[in-house]
Amino acid sequence: MRLRTVAVLGGGPGGLYTARLLRLRMPDCDVRLIEQTEPRQTFGFGVGLATRTQRNLQAADADSFQSILTIAHSHEMTMTVGGHAVTLPSDDLIAVSRSNLLDVLREHAAAAGVQLDYGDRGYATELAKEVDLVIAADGVSSATREELAVFGGSVTTADALYLWAGTDVALPSALFTPATTEHGTFVAHAYPYAADRSTFLVETDEETWRRAGFDVTTEQTPYDCDDEVALGYLSDAFAEHLHGHRLIGNRTRWQRFRTVSCERWHDRNVVLLGDAVHTAHYSIGSGTKLAMEDGIALVDALAGAPDLETALADYEALRRPAVEHLQSTALRSMRWWDTFPTRLDLPVERLWIAYMTRAGKVTLDRFATTAPEVVRTAINQYAACLRTTAPSTVGDAATGRAAATADLPPDAAPEGFTDWVLAHQSPFVDGLPEVFVDIDDPRGSEADALVKDLDGTAVLLSTSDDREAVLTMLEIAERIRLETPTRVEVRIPTAERDLGAAALVAGRADAVHLRGEGR
Known part of the structure; x- marks a missing residue:
């Protein structure tokens, strides 16, 4: 099948990676990526890439994967409870800075001939009239999914709360550890992603969250600001592991994990990808991993099918079972972490x-x-x-x-x-x-x-x-x-x-x- 024009909505890892792969497989295709947020206004901390994901990225595009490896930080995994720490040896776990990953993917997309339009907002319904295919990789709050009811999108919100922060020190290894305060138990999932940076995610149950007063601070914190009270409280709670450093925020506030699923993944010449169509709890795998692997499958289907409808159906048929299995696994993992303090x-x-x-x-x-x-x-x-x-x-x-x-x-x-x-x-x-x-x-x-x-x-x-x-x-x-x-x-x-x-x-x-x- 030959595509002449494709619009990609969303400049996250999934959108950038898919746009590049499409240009590599179809060099005559005009691929335009549209992202409303300017490149330097991105937010987030580290992104973990497990062994299987690394293999998939290597096979799909060795050049961009090698560039990712140059900015990657390897680490082991440690669990610490009651002052006793046990580390698992590992030589294949890596993490990268989200902003650096986007820089790498942006450079490779541009090198492949993708037109990058930042500071603009595209609408799938309008673009679908102008191009052969619209790929909506516009995130967990996807405007495309919400705009088109035909996708049958649903969002389930978890009971537990989590806060995504960072710190300006590289932890010795990935860390799973609880901290019990006068208000209850908080659990940290943390990992280094650069020589001087670590992701530090903390979760807790609603009762503990309320006793600590975070229901009030959450309500008082604008969506684009940091909950400084929570960051200070948790810096003290996990001081033993922060080695004199403090937690830092980047639009950091308490939230509940949202599991997204859709009855359909495509409609006519519009297809969803990544968090726009599915999410899986962070304890089992990152949205970045899922989105980039979606991109691999979608481009393979587009390159191998005789027409667009067949290609999009093939893409969904291939990815949906794997994603739904992962979502089931992630749900079990989420329940386990939500009740982690009961096993101490x-x-x-x-x-x-x-x-x-x-x-x-x-x-x-x-x-x-x-x-x-x-x-x-x-x-x-x-x-x-x-x-x-x-x-x-x-x-x-x-x-x-x-x-x-x-x-x-x-x-x-x-x-x-x-x-x-x-x-x-x-x-x-x-x-x-x-x-x-x-x-x-x-x-x-x-x-x-x-x-x-x-x-x-x-x-x-x-x-x-x-x-x-x-x-x-x-x-x-x-x-x-x-x-x-x-x-x-x-x-x-x-x-x-x-x-x-x-x-x-x-x-x-x-x-x-x-x-x-x-x-």
């Missing part, structure tokens, strides 16, 4: 297990191949907990919580960690009532009622063979364990044994029955 009684190594396996994408054995000592220590902590916890009773049946009699053998291979955990778990309790879980939302009213009903009793939970259903059941099982004194055993398909082993070490369940095994 776990040692950091076990918290790493809980974190890495929170959404079912990383198994215990896979994590053990990259951080074997962290996983080994966590498993031994779990085993020690079983040995030292005094047995209690459920009716006349002993819970058998003193079952594990040895640590993980020193010569055990990572691929055998799952089997070892399942073989050395707490013995099952006979006669437990079995409850079949058919609940979609582990934080919804049905789950609330189940948790309340089971308060103080012991139970065996089961669900269907679907992996997503098992993950939801395990979230509910963890809620029951954290919110009540109830012992929770779970029954899962043998095919999902990796979820079961991780659930034990992470504290989501007391015992795991594999379907067809056990009593």
Whole structure:
């Protein structure tokens, strides 16, 4: 297919990258990018690029990727709780300054022949009459999505609140850590992105936010200003990790994460891209990553299809399943972080297990191949907990919580960690009532009622063979364990044994029955 004219709305990473790729694949096409904000008025701090994203960018456009690498800052990951820090080794995590990334992408777009129009505002409905294709990469508050009801856009707002700040020092590594104040617990996600800069994102629950008075400061802070009261408060709360530096803002105020989804991604010759069509919680991946990968898929579809309608349908058919799966994973991750303070009684190594396996994408054995000592220590902590916890009773049946009699053998291979955990778990309790879980939302009213009903009793939970259903059941099982004194055993398909082993070490369940095994 041959396109003569294309207008790209939005000068963020997704719009710039897509415009360049389009010119590289279709050098005869007139590509115009329209952005209402002047280049030097951009805002934001760092952008993280995970390993898979780096591979995708390298394959799509090696030249621009090499330029990105020159401004990138590599880092490891550290979790610190109660003064105890555990770092995961990593040589492939990088972050870049958002403003520097935009500079690089802008230069490469211009070099490819993209016409860059800044300080202007384009409207999709008008441009669609003038060009062959309009690519709307105009962000989470997309005017195009809102203007055209045909896209069926919807926005779901989270309960927790977060504040995106920075600091003028490079942290030693990416950092996950809580800070408990007189008002409640705040959790930081921070990472270095330059030799003298770090992103510092902080989140908390609404009750803590209100007790600290941030409902008032949020209301008093204009949308384009910084909540200086919050920045000062959090600088003090996380002073231990800021090494004498303070948090700095850039239009920094408390907000709630918005999950965007659309019934349709394109209409006639207008197509949505990036945050305009979908968002996923920051704890699982950046909007920048998603937008740039959307651009790769869209340009591939445009270059390979016989006509525009086929190309846009192909683009959506390729990207929608991947994005919806990521959004599902991100929702689980968001719920985990929203409730992170409830797990602070776990040692950091076990918290790493809980974190890495929170959404079912990383198994215990896979994590053990990259951080074997962290996983080994966590498993031994779990085993020690079983040995030292005094047995209690459920009716006349002993819970058998003193079952594990040895640590993980020193010569055990990572691929055998799952089997070892399942073989050395707490013995099952006979006669437990079995409850079949058919609940979609582990934080919804049905789950609330189940948790309340089971308060103080012991139970065996089961669900269907679907992996997503098992993950939801395990979230509910963890809620029951954290919110009540109830012992929770779970029954899962043998095919999902990796979820079961991780659930034990992470504290989501007391015992795991594999379907067809056990009593």
